[in-house]
Each structure stands twice: as C-alpha cells, then as structure tokens.
Amino acid sequence: xxxxxxxxxxxxxxxxxxxxxxxxxxxxxxxxxxxxxxxxxxxxxxxxxxxxxxxxxxxxxxxxxxxxxxxxxxxxxxxxxxxxxxxxxxxxxxxxxxxxxxxxxxxxxxxxxxxxxxxxxxxxxxxxxxxxxxxxxxxxxxxxxxxxxxxxxxxxxxxxxxxxxxxxxxxxxxxxxxxxxxxxxxxxxxxxxxxxxxxxxxxxxxxxxxxxxxxxxxxxxxxxxxxxxxxxxxxxxxxxxxxxxxxxxxxxxxxxxxxxxxxxxxxxxxxxxxxxxxxxxxxxxxxxxxxxxxxxxxxxxxxxxxxxxxxxxxxxxxxxxxxxxxxxxxxxxxxxxxxxxxxxxxxxxxxxxxxxxxxxxxxxxxxxxxxxxxxxxxxxxxxxxxxxxxxxxxxxxxxxxxxxxxxxxxxxxxxxxxxxxxxxxxxxxxxxxxxxxxxxxxxx
Amino acid sequence: xxxxxxxxxxxxxxxxxxxxxxxxxxxxxxxxxxxxxxxxxxxxxxxxxxxxxxxxxxxxxxxxxxxxxxxxxxxxxxxxxxxxxxxxxxxxxxxxxxxxxxxxxxxxxxxxxxxxxxxxxxxxxxxxxxxxxxxxxxxxxxxxxxxxxxxxxxxxxxxxxxxxxxxxxxxxxxxxxxxxxxxxxxxxxxxxxxxxxxxxxxxxxxxxxxxxxxxxxxxxxxxxxxxxxxxxxxxxxxxxxxxxxxxxxxxxxxxxxxxxxxxxxxxxxxxxxxxxxxxxxx
Numbered sequence: 001x002x003x004x005x006x007x008x009x010x011x012x013x014x015x016x017x018x019x020x021x022x023x024x025x026x027x028x029x030x031x032x033x034x035x036x037x038x039x040x041x042x043x044x045x046x047x048x049x050x051x052x053x054x055x056x057x058x059x060x061x062x063x064x065x066x067x068x069x070x071x072x073x074x075x076x077x078x079x080x081x082x083x084x085x086x087x088x089x090x091x092x093x094x095x096x097x098x099x100x101x102x103x104x105x106x107x108x109x110x111x112x113x114x115x116x117x118x119x120x121x122x123x124x125x126x127x128x129x130x131x132x133x134x135x136x137x138x139x140x141x142x143x144x145x146x147x148x149x150x151x152x153x154x155x156x157x158x159x160x161x162x163x164x165x166x167x168x169x170x171x172x173x174x175x176x177x178x179x180x181x182x183x184x185x186x187x188x189x190x191x192x193x194x195x196x197x198x199x200x201x202x203x204x205x206x207x208x209x210x211x212x213x214x215x216x217x218x219x220x221x222x223x224x225x226x227x228x229x230x231x232x233x234x235x236x237x238x239x240x241x242x243x244x245x246x247x248x249x250x251x252x253x254x255x256x257x258x259x260x261x262x263x264x265x266x267x268x269x270x271x272x273x274x275x276x277x278x279x280x281x282x283x284x285x286x287x288x289x290x291x292x293x294x295x296x297x298x299x300x301x302x303x304x305x306x307x308x309x310x311x312x313x314x315x316x317x318x319x320x321x322x323x324x325x326x327x328x329x330x331x332x333x334x335x336x337x338x339x340x341x342x343x344x345x346x347x348x349x350x351x352x353x354x355x356x357x358x359x360x361x362x363x364x365x366x367x368x369x370x371x372x373x374x375x376x377x378x379x380x381x382x383x384x385x386x387x388x389x390x391x392x393x394x395x396x397x398x399x400x401x402x403x404x405x406x407x408x409x410x411x412x413x414x415x416x417x418x419x420x421x422x423x424x425x426x427x428x429x430x431x432x433x434x435x436x437x438x439x440x441x442x443x444x
Numbered sequence: 445x446x447x448x449x450x451x452x453x454x455x456x457x458x459x460x461x462x463x464x465x466x467x468x469x470x471x472x473x474x475x476x477x478x479x480x481x482x483x484x485x486x487x488x489x490x491x492x493x494x495x496x497x498x499x500x501x502x503x504x505x506x507x508x509x510x511x512x513x514x515x516x517x518x519x520x521x522x523x524x525x526x527x528x529x530x531x532x533x534x535x536x537x538x539x540x541x542x543x544x545x546x547x548x549x550x551x552x553x554x555x556x557x558x559x560x561x562x563x564x565x566x567x568x569x570x571x572x573x574x575x576x577x578x579x580x581x582x583x584x585x586x587x588x589x590x591x592x593x594x595x596x597x598x599x600x601x602x603x604x605x606x607x608x609x610x611x612x613x614x615x616x617x618x619x620x621x622x623x624x625x626x627x628x629x630x631x632x633x634x635x636x637x638x639x640x641x642x643x644x645x646x647x648x649x650x651x652x653x654x655x656x657x658x659x660x661x662x663x664x665x666x667x668x669x670x671x672x673x674x675x676x677x678x679x680x681x682x683x684x685x686x687x688x689x690x691x692x693x694x695x696x697x698x699x700x701x702x703x704x705x706x707x708x709x710x711x712x713x714x715x716x717x718x719x720x721x722x723x724x725x726x
Contacts, residue, residue: 091571091572092572335556335570336571337555337556360557363561390561420561423560423561423566423569423570424561424566427563427565427569430569
C-alpha cells in the first residue's frame, strides 16, 4: 500500500546510471596496511589511545572521542600500530591517522555483550551507539549519539530512515537493503526506541522496487512503514524527505528536530543493529566503486583505512584513463587528486569519470534565465546570489539565506552559462560563518 | 524675445536662490579640514584604520588621531599636514608588500587541473587548490584584485608579483591572501626569501624546484643574526638585513633582491599531468 506523498519544490532528474545495482556486496580481502583516520566524522578528531608498537585486535578501540561532537574509532583488523601520523583526506586536507600493519590473522577483540534491545533503556542503547563509534553513513558522518540526543525542549515524533539514495551511480544502500533487510528494520526499531517514537518510516525511491517490496514484506507486523517516493534528486536530502513524507517544513536555519523529525541513513541503522545485537563496533562499510573507466564496477564491504587505489584494483582496474575521480556521488562528491586517500566511515562511493563524461568549461556571466530558481529545492535564488558573491557582498548573501544552501548542485547542474554556483555558495558560506565567529569572539 | 528675457530672469532668480540656500542652509565647512583633505591621497584604502580618507581627516582635525598613519601619502604632503595641524612631524616607516613564493608554472608542479571560480579563496575550497605545494602562491589573483593601487601583477605563469615602486604598504593584500604568504616589509630591505614552505627539502623539491632547501648557506654567509633559519626555511631579519650581494650564495636562487622568478640552475619542474581538453586558468 503506497500512500501519496508530497512533491518538494524544484530538484532535477539526472541520469540514474545505477550500473552497479546488480552487483552483490563482496567483502574486500584483507590488506597488509590500513591507514585509519582519527577524524572520520564531523566535529573534533578522536584522540589516539594506542601508541607506536602496540598490538591491537579487530574492533579494539584505537581512538576515543575528542569532545562532545566526536566519535570513537576502532581497529579494522588485528595487527601492530606502525605509527601515529597524518594522511590525506578526501577534501585535500591532512587528517591525523593511525597506520596499522595487519598481522594477517584478523583476530577479533571480545565483542560487547548483545543487548536485549526491546527491554533495554534508551540510555543503555545510546551508550552502546557511542561506544561503537556510529556516525551518519549517508555521507555527512555526524556522530549518531549526538543526533539521537535532541535537547529536552524538542519533541520528536517521527523517525525517517533514508533509503532513497538519490545520487546517481551510487548503489550501496540499495544492495544493503536487498541483502540485509532485517538488519535495516531492526536498526530502525532500535533507533525508534532510543528516541521514544512510535512512527517509523523507511523511505525508498521508486527506482528500487525490489527493495521496496522486500522491506515491506519484512516489516509487516512491526511499527515500521515502508514508503516509495518518486525519483527526483535530491529526494534523499533530509529537509526534502521530511516534507515529502510529513508535509512539515524545516524552518530556515533550523534542523529536522525543530519539526519533530529525525532522519537517519539505512546504513547507519544497519550499523546500529550490529552494534546492539552483535556488539560489533563500526569499522567497515559498503561502498560503490563505479564508473565507465572501470573494468568491473560493483559494491564492496571495505574496512576503514583501505586506500582508494585498492578499491579500484578490486574493481578490476581501469580500461580507460579516468579524468576525474570523485569521492561520493557525481552531484555532491569531492574530486580527489590522489588515490592514497583511505576509505572512511562516510565514503559511500568512489566514482571514476572518463574524458567524454567530464566537461571543462569556461563560465560566463549570469544570463538571468532563472533555471536555477526553478530547480533549487531550498527555494533560494542561486543566480542572483552568485552575482553578488562574485562581487564579495557576503553580508547581502547572508541576508538572502545563503546558509540554507544544502550544496545539492541542482543549480549548477542546469546552469546554461556554466557557472560554478555551488563553489560560489560554499565561498559565501565560509565567509559568513567566519564573520559570525569573529563577531562572537569580539563580543566575548 | 520675451522668451529669452523670461528665461534669463528665471535663471537669475534660481541662481540667487541657490546662493542664498548655500549661505544660510549650507553645512558648516571646516576650512582646516578642507586643506588637510587636499593633501590626502584620496584612495580610501583603509590602511590608516579609518573608513576612508575623509574619516581620517576628521579624526586628525579633532585631535583623535595623529598624522602619519597614511602609508600612501608622500613624505612632502605629510610634512605639510603636520604644519597645518601644528603637530610635530613624526617619522614613518615605509613598507612594501612581498609575495614570498617563487613557484611559477615553470618551477611548481600541479597535482590536478582546477576548473572553477578563478579566485584564490575559491580554489582553496577544492582540495586546497591545484598547485602541488600547499604553502605556495595559488596564482589566481585575489591579491591583485584587492590592491587599491594596482601594485600587484598577476603573471601569466601564475604567480603574484608586487611592484615595490607602486606599493604603499597598505596591507590589504596581506589579509586577503588565503595562504598568508604576503609579508609587509621595510621598503629599504635589500633581500627577501621568496619561499614559504617549512617542509623538508626532498618533500619541497618534489612539488617545486624553486624552493628554499634549508641549506643554511645564507645564514653562514651573512653577519650575526642577519638571517634566521626555522627548520628548513630561511628568512631575513628585517631589523638587521644582510646586504644585497648575499644572493650569490643561494643555490635555488630563492634569496633574491627582486620578485623576478628564480633563474634556477636546477632543472625545471617535472612534466605536469596531461590536459584532457580546454585549459583552465584566467
């Protein structure tokens, strides 16, 4: 039974290119070295609790949360800590990292005891989620225990599980839902128990009818509802998802909790289920490695710390030289210049693009066509904003809600003048945040 | 004929009205402030810390600020201002800006092709910019655009060069540079180290052949405390700089008198990655 859902304003429908959706998840083989970043999440980096020469087991804590908004890091395999150094991150910055030399035995540390979640208290479950280092696996990597602890004045009544995977080319969540449906549903129910909500909706886009049918079958008899949404990018963006399912609009500058909702990725739910029911911390994730230059695109379960070069090797290497390598999806992912970057908890895809799939363009002035206004899902005016940002009028950009930009890329996707709109928005957001920080520091 | 007379009359009446309005309703004008304002450069660069030249003039005339904060004023004009205000003339350290990098396209390698907004701040958002050295000049012109005097040349080989004869040392470029490699130095300084990377020499040389290798030849050749060395990066002590002939000892020619890129004896940069199609860059 599919209830009607609302259509959010704007959005685009890029080519879905879900070529890897038929590839079942394969567990990646053990590597000799893992470069495990201590910052795989939004917030403060984790503090290392191991030193050079220490022997660790798979799943052992190697980094403890460095602050309130932080997460724990666990060893992806058993071995010896070669050194605590830095590694290159997907954003081009250096991240603190633990270089782990695997001993080949892959021995597991004692798992945390399985919890009887229907009877465990929300606090016990939250403690387990924190101990397992669970972060949002949809890409943002926000520490889950923080998201699941809204302030007392915010009443949450709906949990939405994001199985939409609206980014073209990525198929990791789709395969996870097909292969581990019970885990996803149990994870949803555990999260609902933590939040104390009765209403749980798993949202999936219509282009995954097999996942919709399977999850509906498995969720029958539980409080979990499975809904199929029309295919439109960015349907998986949390504000758009909340609107489609509940009709509620998150206020400008607000968060989903302001309208009583919490949105979580299906991968995160699956990780929560493993942490609570099996005592397994988060040290691996499903990533799609795809793109026309690859010999055999597919989906793998990689341990954190696997370099992108290894992932591409597993996909059979390249038959054509890639011109662009993206960490994430084609709409919101980050282009990288090195394959030494390790896969982290938030890496949902590695995408390779060939020369005929990438446009090198000269951007021209805004022609005021308005196409960006038609497609912006946040109802902003990217064109006119970009013109002001080029002139460095950042206070004006702040007044025009540039901080509400979700950087989805719909505006740049359709711009006939080839303007780098998302980059201009990011520039403005950086300047506005810096100005706010400076103002706050002056006041203090 | 009548029309001419009437229009002339209207003209005269309006002229009278304007004169009377200015006489009785005009804003009071401080003749001293006007005289001082004429001696200001009028560039409104903000280096003095005030909101433009007129703001600074008001502050000076009301005694809230001293003359001499304006770096773009000629020494002659400054002297005249001091006389007008009846203030003792103060010495003013003349400064110029220097971009501490030699990484032109000939010497610096790129790690990727950048296609986006041609601005240094924007390029930093994309994996830290496309030049291999993370400490070097991005070469996209944010400083050149910020300079109110047009003193910075953004060369075609992607490096910013300050022309000291035009630069007045207002400091706008220093705050704009996202890599923070522009320094304000005394105009009289004879030499500068045109490199900002603190990395070890082999690491530096991999990304740029015009890098300070930390060999300390300059430190040894100079007098006591004339050159500093911090790890693998040398720098000039601007309070006690060495003389210009020290540039002969520097192997990569990074210690120079002018911002002209290094004519390095070392080989030029290794081949950059092949461009797939149209080029990037301004």
